[in-house]
Structure formats: structure tokens, C-alpha cells
Amino acid sequence: MVGKPKSIKKKIYNIIFTTNGRYAYLFDVWLLVFIVLSCIGVILESVPSIDNRWGHILLIIEWFFTIIFTIEYALRIYSSKKPFKYIFSWWGIIDFLAIIPTYLRTFYPPIGVLLDIRILRLIRVFRVFKLKKYMTGNNIMMIALDKSRPKILAFVLFVVLLAVVLGSVMYIVEGQQNGFNTLPECIYWSIVTLTTVGYGDIVPVTILGKIIATFIMILGYGIIAVPTGIVSAEIVEEKYKKN
Template structure:
């Protein structure tokens, strides 16, 4: 019984250091991890420069191997420190951690796969946990909730924009014709989408006065349309109460985003800390 308690205490301490940033050790761990990730990405970028690769290729390779071993140890510790390893392994961060570590090992057998190590840049998302800006974490969660709440309205809006582009593209096809680059309705619809989104590649342009007038109206309309999704999401965000969250992670399912005074996990119901 005492052995099990010691094992549990050891796992809880390891979980607190690796998955959370509320403690001094947790902050230090995440800062070291962030530096290692930045260093690894920098090594990969430098290796792509021929002059640097020729002079310092061996040093960069050694440094990358050291970092790869560290990332491998970190990946194993993350699996060991939780009760349900599959939750981490198949989570977003778990998949990113795996695919950002394995390329260096694959480079032993396949040339060129080490360049995939640039995927480690995605792991910089953990910087939000290092900064421990609970207010911003809460706002990001509120933004996600607002997007989910407004997805139906946004879908209707996008469907309306698509219909509008089809109509405008068809009109421009009739007005300009193939001689001016509008060789088909799909190509004309492509032009309408590019113009309405104010991108304006310039590969197709109306030549007739009437076509240019319609193009001007579409461009002005594009600025108004851009503001619509922002208004939809903003209105939803005003309805969502700001939550006071911290960086604590459930030791059972690794779910994050709990209230400051939370005792049990919002996802699986397990006790967060003893």
C-alpha cells in the first residue's frame, strides 16, 4: 500500500511539473522546453543554408540529436505521468510531439526526412501555459465558444456569399466574354471571389466600362462583407461570461481549462489534486 502511495505521489509530482505551469518547477520545465524547441527549429533552418551546413553541419547534427533525445524522454515522461496515456498519445499535442520527434530517427534510414522537424514550431503553442496569462486563456476559450455558437450564422453567410459570387461571375461572363479572359463561368466565378475578398491577383481584369463598373461595386461590397463575420462572432462573445481559468491539467484525462476553484475535472469528473 505504501509503495502504491509513493508511486502515486511520484506520478502526481511529475504530472504537475510537465503538464502545469502553476508551480515554479512547472514554469522552469516549460521555459526549458520552449528554448529547446526554438533551438531545434533554428538548427533545421541553419542546416538548409549551404554555407552553414558545409562548415558547421556536424555540430548542428550533434546538437539536433541531443535535442531529439531530450524530446524523446519528455514524450515518454508525458505518457508515464498520466493515468490514461491514450488520451495524450492521440491528442493534438500528443500527435504533434510524436511527429516532431520521429523524423530525426527516420533520417537514419531515409534522407531528407529531418526537415520535417520544423513541425516542432507548432509546439510553441505551449507558450500560453508558460506565460500563465489566465485572462488570455479564458478569452481564447470564450472565442472558441463564440465561434461554435455562431457557426450556423456564419455558414448561412458563407452560403450567401457563394451564391452572390456565382451570380456576379455569370454576369461578368456575359458582359466581358472570352476575349477579355472570362472564358467560362467557373473562371468568372473565380474572379468574382478574388475581387470580393479584395485579394485582386490581376490575372483577369474587366475591359469594358460596364464590367469595370460592376467590378468597382464588387470591390466596395467586399469591404462591407468582411465586417459581417466579425460582427456575428462579437455579438456571441458578449453573451459568454468570462471564466477564470488556470493551467492545471487533469491527471486522469489531461483535460485543461478548469476554473480556479475547481476540485474535479470538468471532462471526466476525476479529482484534480489530493
């Protein structure tokens, strides 16, 4: 009799926490489907026209998924070898935040503004696909990123300083009469242009301003490539060391 609960607990653990067997596979597939559908529901609920017309149906659907995720959360705690470690782990906190907003809204409606944190459920897709193995300390990518950090930070500092200088130049060249009213706005424009985003809310009018803007746009493409090159070089070096 004592061994039976332990056997059930172990089976639940294997289904929920591992990928061993058909039931574990089916659990992951259905969990992925529920996560995606629930997030679609959260997104649709944020659209006023849809919420006004279909809000009651979306609420029922939301409660369905919340109950499913609550049962899953309870089973994870029950079957976990160290329940408290799971509860206060990264995934445990994400699982908790994925279900608690719906309950809080029932008892305290003003909390509804926090309902959008339910979109954190989407992060759980990483667990379903077992993507954690790509983020471990032994992974070449993570080692390369860690080693690239000082170079990338220095490069980011250089880009920020460059944006300040270019913004200041545009402030002098274009001036307030052409929409470049303040230095912060000019720096904002230089960052937007340097990253090749180009919102178009502030645009140069003078010939010299347009020439400078063209130079910044071309420079932006080169700047985007630099971090990629830094990380790629570290990845090649790590692969060379391992081989």
C-alpha cells in the same frame, strides 16, 4: 523504497504537466525556446541556398532538438497518470509527430519529403502558454462561435453563390479576349476580388468590367465585417446571460 519512485514520478508530472513552482516555470520557458528555435531550423532547412551551405550544422541542431523532445515525450509517458490516454490524445499525437520524421529519415531517406510536418512543433506553443483554457466548452468565445455557426454557414453559402454570379457576369462582360477564359477562372477572380486579396493575375480591361470590379471590392469590405458582427452579437448575449 516503493514510495521514492512514486515521489519522483509525481515531481516530474508537476514540472511537465502543471505550472506549479519555479522548476515548472523554467521547464515551460526552455521548452518554448527549443520549440521556436527548432521551427526556425526547419524553415531555414527548406531554403536550398542555406541548406546547401549550412545543411550539416542544421542537421546536428535538428538532432539535438529531436533528442530533447524525445526525452520530454518519454518523461510525459512515464509521469502521466494514464500513459495510453496521453499517447493517443491530441497533444500526445502532436508530440509524437514532432519527433518521428527525423528518425524515419535516418532509416528511410525518401521519407524526407515528410520532414516539414516537424513544423507541427509550433502548435505546442499553445500548451506552453496554457492556451487550452481559452478553447474549453465553458468559454464565452467558444459558446458564441458554436451558436454563430448556422448563421456563418448560411452567410458563407451566400458569399459562394454571390461569387459564382459575379464571376459569370464578368465572363460575359470581359470575355476570353481579356483573359477571363473560363467560368472557373472568372469565379476564382471574383473570390480573390471579393476578399480584397487582388493577386492581379487576371484584371478587367473594359470600363464596365472595372466598374463591376470596383463594386465587388467595396462589397468585399462589408462582407468581411458580417461574420465579426455575428460573433460579437453572440458574445454580448452570452456575457449578458452570465451577468
